[in-house]
Amino acid sequence: xxxxxxxxxxxxxxxxxxxxxxxxREVAAEFEKPVLMFSGGKDSIVMLRLAEKAxxxxxxxxxxxxxxxxxxxxxxxxxxxxxxxxxxxRIIVASVEDAIAAGHVVDDGKTSRNRQQIxxxxxxxxxxxxxxxxxxxxxxxxKARAKERVYSHRDDFGQWDPKMQRPELWSLYNGRIHAGExxxxxxxxxxxxxxxxxxxxxxxxxxxxxxxxxxREVVERDGMLLSIGPEIQPKGGExxxxxxxxxxxxxxxxxxxxxESVATDTAAIIDEIAIARVTERGATRGDDRFSExxxxxxxxxxxx
Amino acid sequence: xxxxxQTTDSHTTAQxxxxxxxxxxxxxxxxxxxxxIGRLLLDSKSIFEDQLEAVxxxxxxxxxxxxxxxxxxxxxxxxxxxxxxxDVAYRYFATPTRKFIIADTPGHIQYTxxxxxxxxxxxxxxVLVDARQxxxxxSRRHAVLLSLLRVPHLVLAINKMDLVxxxxxxxxxxxxxxxxxxxxxxxxxxxxxxxxxxxxxxVVNRSENTPWYSGPTLMHHLEHVHVASDRDLVDTRxxxxxxxxxxxxxxxDFRGYAGQVAGGVLKKGDDVVVLPSGMPSxxxxxxxxxxxxxxxxxxxxxxxxxxxxxxxxxxxxxxxPKNAPKPSQDxxxxxxxxxxxxxxxxxxxxxxxxxxxxxxMVKDIQYRLDVNTxxxxxxxxxxGLNEIGRVQLRTTVPLLCDPxxxxxxxxxxxxxxxxxxxxxxxxxxxxxx
Numbered sequence: 001x002x003x004x005x006x007x008x009x010x011x012x013x014x015x016x017x018x019x020x021x022x023x024x025r026e027v028a029a030e031f032e033k034p035v036l037m038f039s040g041g042k043d044s045i046v047m048l049r050l051a052e053k054a055x056x057x058x059x060x061x062x063x064x065x066x067x068x069x070x071x072x073x074x075x076x077x078x079x080x081x082x083x084x085x086x087x088x089x090r091i092i093v094a095s096v097e098d099a100i101a102a103g104h105v106v107d108d109g110k111t112s113r114n115r116q117q118i119x120x121x122x123x124x125x126x127x128x129x130x131x132x133x134x135x136x137x138x139x140x141x142x143k144a145r146a147k148e149r150v151y152s153h154r155d156d157f158g159q160w161d162p163k164m165q166r167p168e169l170w171s172l173y174n175g176r177i178h179a180g181e182x183x184x185x186x187x188x189x190x191x192x193x194x195x196x197x198x199x200x201x202x203x204x205x206x207x208x209x210x211x212x213x214x215x216r217e218v219v220e221r222d223g224m225l226l227s228i229g230p231e232i233q234p235k236g237g238e239x240x241x242x243x244x245x246x247x248x249x250x251x252x253x254x255x256x257x258x259x260e261s262v263a264t265d266t267a268a269i270i271d272e273i274a275i276a277r278v279t280e281r282g283a284t285r286g287d288d289r290f291s292e293x294x295x296x297x298x299x300x301x302x303x304x
Numbered sequence: 305x306x307x308x309x310q311t312t313d314s315h316t317t318a319q320x321x322x323x324x325x326x327x328x329x330x331x332x333x334x335x336x337x338x339x340x341i342g343r344l345l346l347d348s349k350s351i352f353e354d355q356l357e358a359v360x361x362x363x364x365x366x367x368x369x370x371x372x373x374x375x376x377x378x379x380x381x382x383x384x385x386x387x388x389x390x391d392v393a394y395r396y397f398a399t400p401t402r403k404f405i406i407a408d409t410p411g412h413i414q415y416t417x418x419x420x421x422x423x424x425x426x427x428x429x430x431v432l433v434d435a436r437q438x439x440x441x442x443s444r445r446h447a448v449l450l451s452l453l454r455v456p457h458l459v460l461a462i463n464k465m466d467l468v469x470x471x472x473x474x475x476x477x478x479x480x481x482x483x484x485x486x487x488x489x490x491x492x493x494x495x496x497x498x499x500x501x502x503x504x505x506x507v508v509n510r511s512e513n514t515p516w517y518s519g520p521t522l523m524h525h526l527e528h529v530h531v532a533s534d535r536d537l538v539d540t541r542x543x544x545x546x547x548x549x550x551x552x553x554x555x556x557d558f559r560g561y562a563g564q565v566a567g568g569v570l571k572k573g574d575d576v577v578v579l580p581s582g583m584p585s586x587x588x589x590x591x592x593x594x595x596x597x598x599x600x601x602x603x604x605x606x607x608x609x610x611x612x613x614x615x616x617x618x619x620x621x622x623x624x625p626k627n628a629p630k631p632s633q634d635x636x637x638x639x640x641x642x643x644x645x646x647x648x649x650x651x652x653x654x655x656x657x658x659x660x661x662x663x664x665m666v667k668d669i670q671y672r673l674d675v676n677t678x679x680x681x682x683x684x685x686x687x688g689l690n691e692i693g694r695v696q697l698r699t700t701v702p703l704l705c706d707p708x709x710x711x712x713x714x715x716x717x718x719x720x721x722x723x724x725x726x727x728x729x730x731x732x733x734x735x736x737x
Contacts, residue, residue, distance in 0.1 A: 008569070008601045009532045012324035012403045021605035022564045025546040029618050029659070053593040054605070057558060058550040141395050143355075146393040164726045165391065167417050167642055169424040171564070172656050172718045176725030190405055192396050278354050 011020040012197055015160035017050065021172060023150060024054040024134075027185050030175045032133040037121070037293030038091070042207050043136030043188055048083055049205050051134075063090035065133070071231065071253045075207045079208040086248045092182035095210040097236045122158040125182055132175065132183045134146055135253075140192040143207050152197055156180035159198040169195060193248075195272055201266035211269070213246045213261040322398070327414030330446035331432030333376040336463045338434060339393065342499035350397035358587065388514070392418045393440065401527050405612050413433055416675070416690035417642040419449050420730055422564040424716070426450075428457040435468045435498070438478050439727040441676045446483060448675045451489035451560040452638060452692070452732065454712055456534045458486075459495045461522060465514065466500040472516040490709075491693060492528070497522050535602045540576070541629070542600075542622040543658035543704075543714070548607060560591065561608035561616055566658065566713035567706075568624070569602040570608060578614055579621045579704050580631040585610040602713075619660040621704040621714075630703035631715060631734025635664070638673070639687065639695045639710075642670060643721070646686040647695070653728065655699055657717035662701035670694040694734070694737040708732035 010018065027034050036051065038044045051060050066080065085120050095296045096116050098106040105119035125133060149168045154160060156178075164261060166174055175183055188196070200207060217228040220239050226232045226270045234240050245258040246269070261270040331337040344350075347621035363372045395406045407422030423429060433443045443460075444614055468474045479496045484735055486494060497516050499508055499522060504719035505511035508523045520528070575586045587717075588609040590600045600606040608622060616622075623629060642645045647666060655664040672684040672693040680694075687693045708715030719729030 007532065008535075008537055009323070010601075013321070015324050015603060018564060018603050018605040022545070024606070025562055026659075029546045054562070054595050055548060056607075057544075057552070057555045058548050059552075091504065117417045131446060140396045143393075147391050167421040167730070168720055169421055169714065169727070169730045171425075172716065174656065174718060174720055174725070174727045176654070176720055178725065188398070190394065192398075192403075194398070195403075198633065244475045 013195060013202065016191055016195060017053070017199070019171070019190065020047075020050045021054040021075070023173070024051050026173055027132050027134070027175070031183070032248050033128070033130050034062040034134065035065045035092070035128070035130040036060070036062055036134040038080065039136070039250065040066065040080045040138070041209065042073065042196055042200060042211060043138065045079070045083065045205060045207055046191075046199055047134060047136050047187060048089075048112065048201050049088065049199075049203060050088060060087060060089050062134075063092055063093060064123075065092045065128075065130070067121050067124070068093050068095040068097075069117060069252045070095065073208065073210055073247075073250060073253060075128070075208040075210045079206060080167045082206065085240075092124065092128065094120045096120045099123055106149070118122040118158075125158065127136065131177060132185055134185045134187060135184045137186055137195070138191050138196075151175060151184050152184040152186065153177070154182050154184055158182070160184075195269070197266060197270050197273055202272060206270050208249065208250060208257075213244050213264050213268075214240055215244050216258065218245060218258065219246070225259065226257055227253065229253055231293045265273075275299040296303060308393045320398075323402045323531075324353075324405070325428060325526060325529070326426050327400050327428040327430055327526065328408065328409055328419070328420075328426035328450070329430045330409055330419055330450070331442075331463075333689050336434070337408075339462065340461070340499075340507065341406060343353055343501050343504055343507050344358050344406075344687040345395065345397050345403075347504065348397040348399055350425060381644065384567045392422045399523070399527055401534045402407070404526065416445075416449065416692075417640060417730075419446065420436070420453060420508045420640045420642075423450055423453040423455050424599070424730065426453075426455045427534060428459065428526070428529060429455040430459045430461060432461050432463050433478065435464045435474050435478070436630060438474075439481050439485070443482075445487060445675045447486065447488065447491070448678065449481070451457060451486075451491050451569075454490070454709060454732075457493045457529050457531070458491050459497060459522065459525060460498065460550075463499045463501050465505065469515040470498075470511075472514075475514075475517070495519065495525055495529075497525065499571075502628045503694075536567040537601060538568055539627055539706070539711065539716050540570060540574070540622070540624045541566040541706070541711060542570060543618045543660075544610060544616055544618055544622065545557045545659045547617060559613075560609055561622065562605070563659070564605045565600050567600045567711050568608075570622075572596075575625055576622050577628055578610075578616050579623060580702055581620070581630060582613065583612075583614040585612040585614050587611075603635070615661075617641075619658075619701075622656065623704075626661045629706050631704055633668075633702050634700045634737050635699060635703060635731075636734045636736070637697065637717070637731040638692060639694055639719070639732075640692045640730045641687040641689060641728065642730065643726065644689050645728075646688045647729065648686045648697075652722070654720040654722050655697070655703075655717055655731075657705060658714060658718065660701055660703060662703075663698050663722075664697045664699045667696040667698050670696065696732075703733075704735060705733050705736045707735055 028304045059260055104123045105116050149165050152174045170175035217240050219223045219234045219240050228240050246261040247258045261273050327336055393408045395402050409419045409422035431443055431446045462478055475498045498517055499506045506521045510521055529693040543563050544561045548560040550558050550563050570590055572587055572589050577584050588611045590597050591607045649666050651666045653664050654663055671680040671682045672691055715733045717731040718727050721728045
């Protein structure tokens with residue numbers, strides 16, 4: 001099939017795709033040892049699709065790295081395996097459990113697994129000698145992220161220093177690092193939540209089923225709907241209910257809430273997102289609620 | 305269970321098919337820039353309830369008697385503490401016709417480099433002035449920078465019109481003063497709009513307070529300004545970014561040159577030349593992922609196949625035989641210097657131009673440009689932080705360059721400090737020889 005563009009205009013989704021593919025190729029060409037951080041969520045999966053397009057018909061010139069919190073949804077792990085198999089990709093799984101056992105991460109019983117991922121991730125980056133790590137972060141997610149560059153420099157401790165960011169001009173990315181440092185790369189910087197869904201819809205991209213509305217036993221806690229499971233049980237005064245819900249983000253089962261929804265396909269999700277009045281993180285991420293700068297603080301420590 | 309989304313009606317594709325406009329905002333601290341951005345985001349329903357609640361509660365806890373919309377855009381702890389914007393931030397909103405990416409750049413004099421950063425990718429520059437103050441040094445500086453960075457469209461938004469009684473005379477005076485100043489600059493398209501960001505006049509909705517103004521509202525202009533024709537579709541430029549060689553049985557002979565089109569149109573059958581070697585060939589096909597496309601044009605990221613087995617690697621450029629950039633090692637450019645340690649003659653730096661990287665030495669600093677007066681100071685021997693000047697460089701590798709005025713991609717480069725790895729300069733090529 002060939003397409004003719006009479007007016008030489010590219011839709012905004014095609015422009016975003018072209019920009020992201022450019023970033024993937026630039027990193028693969030200039031960095032010695034890149035890796036793609038993969039959570040199994042919709043943004044990571046869109047990244048896989050873009051990377052697949054960037055290097056087709058060759059296989060991905062870098063492995064995937066998943067930080068397994070031990071609290072991931074089973075549906076997410078299944079989708080991960082299906083993608084890895086189809087792309088013939090290599091995957092490295094860094095487990096928070098293992099990091100705790102090895103003493104890289106201390107489990108004080110209070111810190112969330114999401115936060116404990118930082119240690120496991122930094123350890124995996126260091127052990128494998130990765131010099132660049134692709135992340136699915138988008139600037140529209142959070143105000144600290146709105147300030148972040150496409151190439152985000154991390155020092156020997158994996159820390160982000162927002163005041164020391166390199167100016168990023170045109171599409172000329174500067175990937176220079178010293179030994180021990182690495183770069184976080186965000187090819188989806190200019191995408192919004194709605195763009196992601198339009199792209200999933202257009203490209204018919206396989207994503208975990210928990211993104212689509214389904215019946216689930218939930219409990220309402222701190223204004224969030226949490227899925228009943230081994231770690232989440234109703235406490236005094238709370239009652240479990242069965243509701244039609246879907247997830248807007250995926251992560252640690254104890255921290256990720258779902259929203260009531262009847263959207264069972266991507267078109268319906270797009271309609272819902274288009275009129276949503278709450279951000280995806282505001283609605284469903286417990287770990288961003290600690291303080292106004294929760295994300296900024298975690299990022300400074302090395303979070304993606 | 306993993307599931308594949310079902311195919312549904314095409315109404316959902318409309319948003320994906322719309323156009324994109326990138327614009328950079330500039331203005332002094334109190335010109336109301338944050339309020340204007342807040343209003344554009346609010347009125348396009350791009351602010352969510354949880355974000356607004358957070359801003360309201362912070363405003364209250366700081367003891368403000370109004371909701372400070374600037375808190376929406378000041379994302380870093382230190383910015384909120386100091387109440388100023390430190391760094392460029394990128395924000396997003398969409399209307400039914402367009403998606404917008406705002407490069408929100410701080411207006412402080414010491415942040416010229418941030419303004420240059422934000423303007424480097426912008427289709428349109430939005431300069432805000434306070435109607436009571438009129439044009440300031442800063443407004444002139446912003447216009448100069450936007451013109452230097454070849455931002456093709458400029459909007460001068462005269463804000464706080466409510467505080468000058470919606471005076472047509474005030475508007476005309478500033479309009480005239482700016483037009484006169486702009487004759488010295490290269491500004492192909494200028495729109496001057498009287499607004500009140502606080503009250504929303506002429507931002508999204510036409511104001512009843514300015515019956516004498518017949519031009520568009522700011523939002524209408526942003527939605528309709530024509531940007532597709534700003535790209536160079538004549539001079540074919542394809543910097544090779546990555547060579548795809550699968551080395552698999554299925555694609556044994558596959559050899560594709562991947563990159564993003566920087567200029568012109570590439571088609572099957574086109575005669576081309578590979579630079580800097582000068583080897584001629586023909587385009588065998590152009591692919592986008594697994595699909596052959598009839599044509600590739602900026603800013604498409606594609607894979608090009610050539611008919612001959614010529615040697616092509618990253619850093620090379622594919623162009624047309626009779627319309628190719630000349631490889632040059634002597635570069636004449638305008639440079640914006642971005643670090644504390646000044647730029648001096650004989651200084652050596654790394655240079656990145658399209659997909660080529662090499663080293664560059666400063667041969668001469670011809671003059672420093674005063675961005676307030678446009679005066680060229682030829683006595684200067686160095687460029688300090690946030691200063692802009694005309695510089696001659698000698699590079700170790702030939703650059704396949706065009707004048708920046710012709711092509712913003714093949715005409716631009718960055719300079720990197722080899723010791724720290726930091727980006728210290730932004731360059732716009734006048735000519736290579």
